[in-house]
Each structure stands twice: as C-alpha cells, then as structure tokens.
Amino acid sequence: xxxxxxxxxxxxxxxxxxxxxxxxxxxxxxxxxxxxxxxxxxxxxxxxxxxxxxxxxxxxxxxxxxxxxxxxxxxxxxxxxxxxxxxxxxxxxxxxxxxxxxxxxxxxxxxxxxxxxxxxxxxxxxxxxxxxxxxxxxxxxxxxxxxxxxxxxxxxxxxxxx
Amino acid sequence: xxxxxxxxxxxxxxxxxxxxxxxxxxxxxxxxxxxxxxxxxxxxxxxxxxxxxxxxxxxxxxxxxxxxxxxxxxxxxxxxxxxxxxxxxxxxxxxxxxxxxxxxxxxxxxxxxxxxxxxxxxxxxxxxxxxxxxxxxxxxxxxxxxxxxxxxxxxxxxxxxxxxxxxxxxxxxxxxxxxxxxxxxxxxxxxxxxxxxxxxxxxxxxxxxxxxxxxxxxxxxxxxxxxxxxxxxxxxxxxxxxxxxxxxxxxxxxxxxxxxxxxxxxxxxxxxxxxxxxxxxxxxxxxxxxxxxxxxxxxxxxxxxxxxxxxxxxxxxxxxxxxxxxx
Numbered sequence: 071x072x073x074x075x076x077x078x079x080x081x082x083x084x085x086x087x088x089x090x091x092x093x094x095x096x097x098x099x100x101x102x103x104x105x106x107x108x109x110x111x112x113x114x115x116x117x118x119x120x121x122x123x124x125x126x127x128x129x130x131x132x133x134x135x136x137x138x139x140x141x142x143x144x145x146x147x148x149x150x151x152x153x154x155x156x157x158x159x160x161x162x163x164x165x166x167x168x169x170x171x172x173x174x175x176x177x178x179x180x181x182x183x184x185x186x187x188x189x190x191x192x193x194x195x196x197x198x199x200x201x202x203x204x205x206x207x208x209x210x211x212x213x214x215x216x217x218x219x220x221x222x223x224x225x226x227x228x229x230x231x232x
Numbered sequence: 233x234x235x236x237x238x239x240x241x242x243x244x245x246x247x248x249x250x251x252x253x254x255x256x257x258x259x260x261x262x263x264x265x266x267x268x269x270x271x272x273x274x275x276x277x278x279x280x281x282x283x284x285x286x287x288x289x290x291x292x293x294x295x296x297x298x299x300x301x302x303x304x305x306x307x308x309x310x311x312x313x314x315x316x317x318x319x320x321x322x323x324x325x326x327x328x329x330x331x332x333x334x335x336x337x338x339x340x341x342x343x344x345x346x347x348x349x350x351x352x353x354x355x356x357x358x359x360x361x362x363x364x365x366x367x368x369x370x371x372x373x374x375x376x377x378x379x380x381x382x383x384x385x386x387x388x389x390x391x392x393x394x395x396x397x398x399x400x401x402x403x404x405x406x407x408x409x410x411x412x413x414x415x416x417x418x419x420x421x422x423x424x425x426x427x428x429x430x431x432x433x434x435x436x437x438x439x440x441x442x443x444x445x446x447x448x449x450x451x452x453x454x455x456x457x458x459x460x461x462x463x464x465x466x467x468x469x470x471x472x473x474x475x476x477x478x479x480x481x482x483x484x485x486x487x488x489x490x491x492x493x494x495x496x497x498x499x500x501x502x503x504x505x506x507x508x509x510x511x512x513x514x515x516x517x518x519x520x521x522x523x524x525x526x527x528x529x530x531x532x533x534x535x536x537x538x539x540x541x542x543x544x545x546x547x548x549x550x551x552x553x554x555x556x557x558x559x
Contacts, residue, residue: 123324145319146263179323182360187326 078228085224092220093213100202100209102162107198109133110174114191118184124149124175137175150176164205170197257371260341264319266312269293272305283402283535287367289313299531310365317364320345331433333358342372342438372406372435374442377559378536379411383421385541385550386525390423392416392471394495394522396514398502399529404536405499406475408529408556410436410444412497413473417445427497428469430459436475460485464492473497478513490522504528505542518544525549 109131116127125145129138136156141149153175157168177190258279262270269287273279278297286294289310292303320339321328328337337345346368352360386395392412397405413436414420417427427448431437437450444450449467451459456474460482463469472489474482477498486496496517500508505526508514517523521544528539533555541550 117324117326121327123322123327125322125324141323144263145322146265146267146315149323178326179318180325182325182332182362183329184326 074232078232081228081231082221082224085220085227086217088224089217089220092216097209097213099162100205102160103164103167103205104202105133106157106163106167106171107202110171110194111191114174114178114187117178117181118187124179128175141179148176149179167198167201170194170201257341257343261339261343261369264339265316266308269305269308269312276302276304278302282371284371285367285369287313287316287369289365299535310363313364313367316367317345317347329360332361335361336433338434338438340439341441342435343369344372344433344435345369372438372442375407375411375536375556375558376414376443377411378408378556379415380421380559381554381556382408382412382527382538382541383415386412386527387422388524392422392425392495392497393524394490395497395525395527396477396508396517396523397499397527397529398504398508399499400503401501402535403529403531405529406435407536408527408538409473409475409497409499410442413448413471414443414445416471416497417447425470425495426468427471427473428463428467430454430456430463430472430474432456432459433475436473457481457485460489464489464494469494471495471497475499476501478511480513483513483516486517486522487520490520495524496522504539505546509546 109128113124113127113131113134116122116130117124122130125138125141127138128134128141131138134153137149137153140147140152144152150172153172154168157163157171158165160168171194174190174194177193178187181187181190258270258273265273272293273285273295276282276295278295278300281297282295284296286296286301287308289308289312292307293305294301294303317337318325320337325332331337332347335347337347339345347361347364348366349361349364351358352362383392386393395412397409399405413427413429416422416425418424424447427445429436429444429448429450431450431452432455434453436442437444437448437452439452449463449469451463454462456477456479460472460474463472464485472494473496475498477486478500490496500514502508502511502514505528508526509518514523523544526542526544528542530537530539530553532539532553537553537555538550539553540548542548
C-alpha cells in the first residue's frame with residue numbers, strides 16, 4: 071500500500087513538474103521580447119533625457135548591444151536594416167515585433183528633437199503593447215493548459231498503476 | 233632670391249604637415265561620406281592640402297585648397313547630403329540638436345561641419361533644422377610650434393597678456409589659438425599658466441584629438457556664457473580661452489572673469505583692430521582692460537599670416553606680417 075502510494079505521488083509530482091517546465095519554457099520565449107521592449111524604452115529615455123546618441127543608448131540597453139555597436143562603427147549604414155537582421159535572426163522574437171522594433175530604431179535615428187523620439191515611442195507602443203499583451207495572455211493560457219494536461223496525464227497513469 | 237626660396241620652403245613644409253593631417257582626417261571621414269565621393273576625393277591632387285570640402289545638393293562637390301576651388305566627381309543628391317548629416321551625427325540628430333540650431337555639427341576628431349537646410353524658427357528662435365541641402369566640412373589642423381613666433385609679441389612681464397585674435401573666417405585663428413594654449417599650458421617660451429578652455433563647438437580640443445598641454449582643463453560642448461562663469465567659479469584658471477566671442481550673453485561673464493584677475497585668450501571674426509573697436513561689444517572689453525593685445529591675421533603670406541600685433545590702444549607691437557612656422 072505504502073509503495074503504491076509513493077509511486078502515485080512520484081508520478082503525479084513528475085507530471086506536475088513537467089507541466090510547469092513546459093509552461094516556463096513558453097514564458098521564456100516571451101521574456102526575450104519583453105526584455106527587448108524594456109531595452110528600447112530605456113534607450114529612448116536615455117536619448118531624450120541624457121542626450122545620448124542612439125548607438126550608445128542601444129549599447130547600454132543590455133539587449134541591443136550588437137545593434138548599438140554596429141551603428142557606432144558603420145554610421146553611414148541604415149540602423150533599421152541591421153536591427154531587422156539581428157532581431158529576425160533571433161528565433162525567440164516574432165517577425166512582427168522585429169519589424170515594429172526596427173521601425174522605432176529607424177525613427178529614433180532620424181529624430182531631430184526629443185518630441186520626434188517621444189512621438190516615435192508612442193507609435194511603437196501603440197503597436198507593441200497590444201501585441202505584448204496578447205502574447206502574454208496566449209502564453210499564460212498555453213502554459214496553464216500544458217500544466218493541467220500534464221497533471222491530468224500523470225494522474226491517469228497513477229490511477230492505472232494503482 | 234633667398235627670401236623667395238625661404239618662403240617656398242615655409243609653404244612646402246607647412247603643406248606637407250597639413251597633408252599628413254588631412255589624410256588622417258580623410259580616413260576618419262571615410263565612414264561618414266558617400267562611398268562614391270570618398271573614392272573621387274582621394275583621386276584629387278589637391279586632396280592632401282584640402283582646407284574645406286563643400287557638398288551641395290544638385291551640384292558637384294568642391295574642394296578648397298591653396299586658395300582655389302576645384303569641382304570634382306558626380307552631382308550630389310539631396311539624399312547624399314541628408315545621409316551624410318545623419319552619419320556625422322552618429323545616427324542621432326537629437327543628440328546634436330543644440331549644435332544644429334547653431335548651424336553646425338562637430339564630428340569625430342573635432343571636424344566642424346557647417347550645415348544649411350530648412351530652419352524651423354518659433355518665436356524668433358531657431359527650433360530645429362531639417363531638410364539639409366549643403367555641408368561645409370572644414371579640415372582642422374594642428375600646427376605645433378606656430379605659437380613660438382607669436383608669443384614674444386603677446387607677453388607682458390613674461391606672462392601671456394589678455395589676447396584677442398581677429399581675422400576674417402578661414403585665416404587660421406583657431407589653429408593659432410590652439411597652439412598658444414598648448415605653449416602656455418606647457419610653459420614653452422612663456423611662464424606656464426593654468427588654462428581653462430570653454431570649447432562650445434568641441435573644435436579646440438575635440439575630445440582629445442588635439443594637444444592642449446598639461447595644465448589645461450576643457451569644458452567641452454558648454455555654451456560660452458555658462459562655461460566662462462563655471463570656469464571662473466570652480467577651476468581657478470589663470471587663462472580663460474574660448475573661440476569666437478562676440479555674443480552679448482558672454483560679455484558679462486568675460487568682464488567678471490577679468491575683474492577676478494583671469495586673462496582672456498579668444499578669437500573673433502573681424503577685419504582687424506579698426507573694425508572691432510567700432511563694435512560696442514569689443515569696445516567695452518578693450519575699455520575695461522579685458523584685452524591687452526590684438527593679433528590681426530590675414531592671408532597675405534599664406535593662410536595663417538600674422539599681419540600685426542597691437543596693444544589695446546592700437547599701437548603696434550609688431551607691424552611686419554609674418555607666417556608662423558610649425559616646429
């Protein structure tokens with residue numbers, strides 16, 4: 071009886087852990103996009119309030135260092151094209167978000183005054199925030215489903231074993 | 233005959249020196265300019281002696297060297313000009329907003345680029361410049377040692393007198409002032425002194441591209457009227473140096489510094505002593521003793537000629553034109 075009880079507990083526990091791991095994995099994919107989102111907002115703020123150049127602001131944002139360094143070394147090249155390339159290469163970032171982020175970088179590079187940056191940031195947020203919200207909800211839903219299914223599967227196995 | 237040979241020698245030496253520096257500047261500029269222009273530019277025989285590169289939308293670029301203008305290459309488009317300005321700003325026009333309001337941008341290595349385009353003014357003040365159409369890239373130069381020929385004329389009791397360098401644009405005022413600062417700061421041919429440079433256009437020091445000596449503090453990118461006051465309060469300079477004075481806003485700060493015993497070293501646009509004494513701003517500075525020596529510069533013996541050195545009363549300390557030599 072005790073052995074059976076331990077076996078059921080182990081199976082249910084493993085199932086729960088597997089479900090949680092699958093859910094975490096899904097959230098990690100979203101976390102990368104969210105970090106980029108925060109990095110871009112920090113970069114915009116650094117440009118507006120600290121007078122930083124785009125390259126320095128991106129380099130210091132943490133997530134966009136490669137793009138910042140590229141702009142610094144290749145000022146005659148388009149930052150947007152490079153940003154699109156870098157972001158699209160990252161499989162954890164959706165093409166839709168990569169395009170929105172690259173558009174913001176391009177507009178920040180052409181901004182002549184802070185109002186231009188602010189306006190670019192507002193337009194970016196108009197697209198990015200609903201997208202992120204939608205993604206967040208979808209990921210949470212899928213993670214919850216994965217956990218539930220995994221738990222149910224393990225319970226079924228446990229009952230059969232018992 | 234010997235004087236002719238001597239003159240040619242001076243000119244040649246100077247040109248070789250400038251040529252070497254211009255090549256470095258070109259290497260620096262390469263990543264900002266359109267590729268087709270860089271290739272064409274390097275093929276120009278006058279490239280090594282270039283003083284200015286002019287880029288205008290709808291016109292071929294031109295190079296000023298040896299007092300002549302040479303058009304070369306293909307016609308530039310508006311997009312070429314726009315892209316060059318964006319590249320020069322490091323793809324961050326907003327970070328250069330204040331400079332652009334004043335019609336220039338300072339690129340890497342202290343290269344000052346004059347810019348023309350559509351100016352948006354609100355309430356009588358320039359708010360922003362957009363739709364760029366022309367660029368004037370001025371090749372900066374460092375000519376170490378040229379101050380040595382000038383210093384004997386601007387000393388009072390072995391110390392540098394409060395000096396104003398006056399000339400029309402492009403006659404080498406900034407280059408001469410830069411070397412005077414270096415010499416005074418290093419104590420070369422003059423009693424050494426602590427110098428503070430208010431480098432509003434980041435052209436004098438250019439983020440360390442030029443040697444200004446070991447006793448020099450630089451307030452880089454700081455508006456002159458603020459920098460002059462800041463320097464006096466916190467850096468205790470003996471010499472306060474700044475480029476192109478003449479704005480009403482800095483007059484008070486200059487006078488305040490002079491009252492505190494700080495000597496001014498500055499440049500100003502003007503035809504010469506007779507011109508500047510007619511301008512109330514400079515008349516006031518001379519009257520209050522803020523300026524003790526005036527160096528008039530010209531191009532009579534070549535760019536950078538010291539035409540005359542005068543006292544504040546207008547009497548000549550040195551009345552013969554000469555061309556200071558780089559050592």
